[in-house]
Amino acid sequence: MNVHSSVPTDAGSRHPVAIAGLNHWFGEGEARKQVIFDVNMRIEGGSLTILMGPSGSGKTTLLTLAGCLRDVQEGSVKMFGQELYGASERELVANRRRMGFIFQAHNLHESLTATQNVMMGLEVHGRDDRGRYLEASHHLLGLMGLGDRFDYLPSNLSGGQKQRVAVARALVGNPDIVFADEPTAALDKDSGGRVIRMLKRLGAERGTTTVMVTHDNRILELADRVVTLEDGRVVDDSAH
Numbered sequence: 386m387n388v389h390s391s392v393p394t395d396a397g398s399r400h401p402v403a404i405a406g407l408n409h410w411f412g413e414g415e416a417r418k419q420v421i422f423d424v425n426m427r428i429e430g431g432s433l434t435i436l437m438g439p440s441g442s443g444k445t446t447l448l449t450l451a452g453c454l455r456d457v458q459e460g461s462v463k464m465f466g467q468e469l470y471g472a473s474e475r476e477l478v479a480n481r482r483r484m485g486f487i488f489q490a491h492n493l494h495e496s497l498t499a500t501q502n503v504m505m506g507l508e509v510h511g512r513d514d515r516g517r518y519l520e521a522s523h524h525l526l527g528l529m530g531l532g533d534r535f536d537y538l539p540s541n542l543s544g545g546q547k548q549r550v551a552v553a554r555a556l557v558g559n560p561d562i563v564f565a566d567e568p569t570a571a572l573d574k575d576s577g578g579r580v581i582r583m584l585k586r587l588g589a590e591r592g593t594t595t596v597m598v599t600h601d602n603r604i605l606e607l608a609d610r611v612v613t614l615e616d617g618r619v620v621d622d623s624a625h
């Protein structure tokens with residue numbers, strides 16, 4: 386069953402992400418396997434939501450479906466009130482501009498400096514304002530404790546520093562929503578705390594919404610909501 390037409394329109398601002406009746410499969414034929422089962426979830430604007438669960442429970446799959454990085458096969462995912470299934474490329478691009486992504490594999494360009502990597506986070510906005518981009522990139526790197534590393538190449542940065550550059554890149558475009566997959570895995574306690582405090586601050590000051598996959602127990606107490614998945618199903622959903 387598909388539920389696209391039966392889900393009431395969401396204004397999009399109160400719930401930047403609204404998921405209903407979501408199912409997902411991987412593989413073809415005999416190997417076809419369902420990995421997400423009837424997930425329903427509305428994410429409050431400005432909140433920090435954590436997706437938890439054992440390895441293979443479907444956290445990353447759910448995050449990438451919610452973040453428009455994977456095609457919806459069955460069910461409804463609305464981003465800012467816009468149904469992703471059947472959305473035009475133009476609509477998807479407009480939505481992506483409102484999102485920031487932080488992944489465990491930080492995917493920095495090795496030939497670009499820290500500052501240039503962060504500026505890449507602004508290029509998608511398509512405006513040509515290098516001066517402002519540079520200023521914004523330096524500001525974010527400073528907030529991430531990298532004020533003395535602007536011109537370093539990734540090969541001269543530690544794993545934790547690279548991860549913080551990736552966080553700065555995700556946030557520099559002032560996204561409305563941030564999707565993060567294990568953003569603190571490579572970070573020590575101080576750096577991890579800095580990243581989470583930054584996301585919380587953006588939530589409070591700008592209404593930025595964060596959806597994060599993590600195994601990091603230190604973050605749980607900072608979350609507004611913790612959703613636990615097991616075998617592709619939501620087994621616990623608790624507000625903090």
Ligand SMILES: Nc1ncnc2c1ncn2[C@@H]1O[C@H](COP(=O)(O)OP(=O)(O)OP(=O)(O)O)[C@@H](O)[C@H]1O
Nearest residue numbers: 411412420438439440441442443444445446447598
């Ligand atoms: N591209 C893919 N092709 C086939 N199966 C996949 C693919 N990606 C994920 N899976 C399977 O889907 C299920 C859910 O995977 P997913 O990566 O979403 O889990 P996870 O909870 O994020 O795990 P982890 O904590 O280990 O990252 C697993 O059984 C996994 O093997």
